[in-house]
Amino acid sequence: MKVTAEHNQRIAKMTFASVYPHYVVKVEKKGHTKAELLQVIEWLTGFSESDLQKFIDTEATFETFFQQAKLNTNAHLIKGVICGYRIEEIDNDLTRKVRYLDKLVDELAKGRKMEKILRE
Template structure:
């Protein structure tokens, strides 16, 4: 699928707080925990639980969310298709970062081992 400038803008302006409850629902429905979700988010962004809650409370957009993040140096190892888009082919950096997060949440919900999700040896 082709990503349009409108799609990139929509991703940038979406709030993390609006998506976060869906992440929790998705992983819990598959038997995973909120703590595991936070572990995945922390691995990708460097945010601790307090910073995550602060960003939720202030209704930070994904643009703000990822500007404040310290992206894991191994994030580029997150590959594959998510929401119909091949992550490796996404040119817009912010859209790619949002899809990284989506992919990690999907892997968690699918029951993959944490070592594999967090791209560790």
């Protein structure tokens, strides 16, 4: 699928607080823990659990969330299709970063080994 300007704008305005509970449910439903989810998010963004809670409490947008993130230097190794979009073909920087996060959560939920998810 082709990423549109409207899609990019919608992603930018979405809050981390609105999506995070869905991440938790997704991984827990598949037998994984919130601690594993936090490990994956911290690897990608550098944010601790308390940092994430601040983003949730302030209802920060993904735009703000990723402006403050220190993206892992290996994040570019995250490839594949998520939500119908091939990550490596997304030219909008913010949308690509959000899809990185979606892909990592998806891999965790599907039972991929942590060392493979973290691409180290």
